[in-house]
Structures are given as structure tokens and as C-alpha cells.
Amino acid sequence: ANFIGLLVAREQVDEDDYHLGTIYVTSETHNCISKGAKMAGLRKRSLREVPVDSDRRVNLAALEKALIEDRRAGLKPFLVVATAGTTNTGTVDDLEAISEVCRKHQVWFHVDGAYGAAFVLTERGRTTLSVLEKSDSVTIDFHKSFFLPFATGLLLTRYPQKLHGAFSADPAPFMPEESSQNVNFHSFTPELSRTFYGARIWFPLQLCGVKKWREALDTRLDWTQIFSQRLEAMADIGMELIMKPDLTIVVFRYRGIRPLSIVKSHEGHLNVLNDRLLRFINERGNVYISPTTIDGGQFVLRICILNIRLTWELLEMALKDIEDGAVELSKL
Numbered sequence: 001a002n003f004i005g006l007l008v009a010r011e012q013v014d015e016d017d018y019h020l021g022t023i024y025v026t027s028e029t030h031n032c033i034s035k036g037a038k039m040a041g042l043r044k045r046s047l048r049e050v051p052v053d054s055d056r057r058v059n060l061a062a063l064e065k066a067l068i069e070d071r072r073a074g075l076k077p078f079l080v081v082a083t084a085g086t087t088n089t090g091t092v093d094d095l096e097a098i099s100e101v102c103r104k105h106q107v108w109f110h111v112d113g114a115y116g117a118a119f120v121l122t123e124r125g126r127t128t129l130s131v132l133e134k135s136d137s138v139t140i141d142f143h144k145s146f147f148l149p150f151a152t153g154l155l156l157t158r159y160p161q162k163l164h165g166a167f168s169a170d171p172a173p174f175m176p177e178e179s180s181q182n183v184n185f186h187s188f189t190p191e192l193s194r195t196f197y198g199a200r201i202w203f204p205l206q207l208c209g210v211k212k213w214r215e216a217l218d219t220r221l222d223w224t225q226i227f228s229q230r231l232e233a234m235a236d237i238g239m240e241l242i243m244k245p246d247l248t249i250v251v252f253r254y255r256g257i258r259p260l261s262i263v264k265s266h267e268g269h270l271n272v273l274n275d276r277l278l279r280f281i282n283e284r285g286n287v288y289i290s291p292t293t294i295d296g297g298q299f300v301l302r303i304c305i306l307n308i309r310l311t312w313e314l315l316e317m318a319l320k321d322i323e324d325g326a327v328e329l330s331k332l
Contacts, residue, residue: 001139001153002081002112003036004166004189008137008155009079009108010040011162020076024048024066026058028086030112055243056091056294058082058098067105079108084129084138085116088292089242089302090249092116092128099134111138114153116247118145121214124221128246142201146213147308152200163188216308223315224248224305230319237326242294248305251294252322253277254329271299273329280325287318 006023013021023046025033034047048066051059067077080102082093095111102109111117111132117140119125120132132138136159142152157163168187178184186192224245231241231252242251253274274291278301281289289303303318 001141001155002030002032002110002114003039004155004163005110005137005139005157006033006036006079007040007166007190008157008159008162009110011165012078012108013076017076019043019046020074021079022046022048022070022075022077024050024063024077024080024107026050026052026083028052028056028088028091029081029083030087030114033081033112056086056089057093060094060097060101063098064101064105067101067107071105077105077107079110082109082111082135083116084111084113084132085119085247085249087115088294089251090116090245090247090304091243092246095129095131095135099131102136108136109134111135113138114141115144118142118213119217119221119247121210122218122221125217125247145217145306146201147216148200148204152197154201160188220248220305220310223310223312224250227303227305227315227319231322234323234326237323238330239322239326242300249302250305251292251300251302253298253300254326257330267298271297273332274299274301277301277322277325277329280328281318281321284321286321287314289318 010018010021018041021042023033023037023042025047027049037047038044048070050066051062053059063080070077080098082095082098084092084095099109101107113129113132116125117129117132117138120129137155137157140146140154140156142148142154143150146152155163164187167189178187185194224247228241228245228250231239231250236257238254238257240253240255242253245251253270254277255270256273278289278291281287281301287303289301291299292302293299305315
């Protein structure tokens with residue numbers, strides 16, 4: 001879906017100038033964007049990595065500066081990618097501010113909401129995500145926060161004519177002419193033959209209604225808040241909550257029980273300890289926690305509180321394993 005969004009956004013650029021087109025991402029942007037750019041035939045230099053701020057969101061001043069400088073250099077900025085729930089930390093970019101920058105500089109505003117856009121169904125999510133309606137396009141993976149089978153991705157755009165322009169081709173002589181009554185869906189997607197993806201969404205929506213999805217997401221937001229608070233309460237045994245979660249991804253690490261000023265001078269040692277904590281938890285076999293790196297190499301642990309089969313009992317198990325692991329590390 002993000003790849004389709006990229007191709008639709010490129011419709012703003014004359015095909016003779018494709019080599020001048022530029023896309024704006026951050027270190028937190030999912031790598032499907034860089035892969036999509038490569039698949040679209042764009043050069044590696046077409047990707048501009050904009051710095052993030054201390055909250056790991058798009059640095060707005062740096063974004064605007066890059067847009068201005070690239071346009072002055074004769075390049076063709078055509079796409080800014082913001083994220084509603086990054087894979088690393090679950091962070092939601094400042095979508096309102098980014099939409100204003102894009103509107104000011106006449107650049108396509110795409111939101112990768114593969115994981116996070118679904119939370120707009122909840123009252124808490126709407127506070128952060130209501131500005132999605134200002135995007136030019138947004139992606140949603142229904143196999144993530146809507147709990148549906150893989151792969152059920154969706155692209156929404158306010159400009160269907162650009163979607164058509166990106167994928168339409170001269171029809172085969174045996175194909176009927178397109179009209180409002182006769183839509184050729186291959187003119188709106190890279191695929192010529194395709195399965196009925198919409199049925200995967202339509203059927204559970206008819207069966208369960210939006211309310212069931214909203215309740216499930218609200219429950220996971222509640223669990224995330226409690227889980228984070230419980231982690232913060234483990235500070236006395238050396239655990240550290242890296243950041244308050246925007247959605248349902250919790251990022252944390254073992255920092256030790258020594259003063260923070262001392263620990264910060266031993267980041268390499270901390271990385272080793274957190275790798276040990278990760279293996280301690282996962283080898284118990286109760287839960288599976290994944291690692292990631294932030295801030296240029298800091299090894300941290302993350303848990304995504306989302307799966308439809310998840311229960312609070314499993315999260316209690318995870319907290320117990322984290323606590324036991326931290327106690328073991330404190331003995332070293």
C-alpha cells in the first residue's frame with residue numbers, strides 16, 4: 001500500500017523529471033519506503049533523511065529547510081512521508097504540523113498508518129490522529145490493528161484521479177471501455193488480476209461492527225498504560241521506561257541500579273546486559289519480546305501490545321519475567 005502511495009504521489013512530477021524527484025523520510029520511517037523508491041526506479045539520492053527531534057518525531061525545521069534548499073537546487077520535492085505509529089517505538093509524528101508544511105510547499109503528504117491509523121476509532125486515538133483527514137494519502141494494514149488475515153493492506157487517497165493516472169494504460173482491444181458504470185480496477189492498482197481483498201474487511205465489519213474493533217483497541221491502550229506504569233515501578237531494580245507510549249508499543253531497558261550519570265558512560269556494557277535480559281525472557285518461553293536500537297545504537301527491548309489473542313494474564317507473565325531478569329542482572 002505504501003508503494004502504491006509513493007507511485008501516486010509521483011504523478012505530481014513530469015515523467016521526464018522523475019530523476020529530479022525527492023522524497024522526505026526519517027530514520028524512523030519504515031524501510032518499505034526506500035524499497036518502494038528503488039522499485040519505482042528512483043535513485044538512492046532521491047531519498048532525503050530528515051533528522052528527528054528528541055521525541056523521535058520529524059524535525060519540522062529541518063524538513064522545511066530541506067524542502068526549500070532542494071527546490072532552489074532545481075530538484076522536485078514531491079513526497080513527505082509521516083508515520084502514525086513507527087515500528088521501532090510506536091511514535092506518532094506531529095501530523096498537524098507536517099500537513100501545514102506540505103500544504104505550504106505544495107508537496108504530497110502521505111501518512112504511513114499501517115500500524116497506528118486504526119486507533120482513530122478510539123477516543124484517545126482521535127486526539128492524535130484526527131488530522132489523518134488532511135493527508136493526501138494514508139495506508140492502513142488491516143492485518144495489524146484490525147486483527148485480520150495477512151495481507152490486507154489499504155491505501156486511501158483524496159485524489160482518485162491521480163490513482164487512476166498512476167496505473168491506467170491503453171486498454172486491450174477486447175476490454176470494454178471504462179465509464180462510471182464500468183470501472184476497470186486494474187487501472188487503480190499495479191495488479192491486473194487480483195483477489196477480492198475487500199471481502200476480508202467487509203465480512204467482519206458486517207459480522208461484528210466497528211464497536212468490537214474499537215473495544216479491542218481501547219483495551220490494548222489500557223493494558224499499555226498499566227504495563228508502562230508497572231515498568232516504571234521497577235526503577236528500584238534497574239528498569240527504565242524509555243518513553244511514554246503514544247499507542248501500544250512499549251520500549252524499555254535495564255539501566256542498572258547505579259546512578260544514571262555513571263551508567264551513561266557504559267552504554268556498550270548496558271547493551272550487553274539488555275541482550276542478556278532479552279534472552280532470559282525469551283528462553284523462558286512464556287512470551288516473546290523483540291529488541292531494537294535507538295539513538296544511534298542503544299540496544300533496547302520492545303513489546304507490542306496488540307495481538308487479538310493477547311490476554312492480561314500473558315502480560316502479567318511478561319512483567320514477572322522482566323522483573324526476574326532484572327533481579328538476576330543486578331547480581332552481576
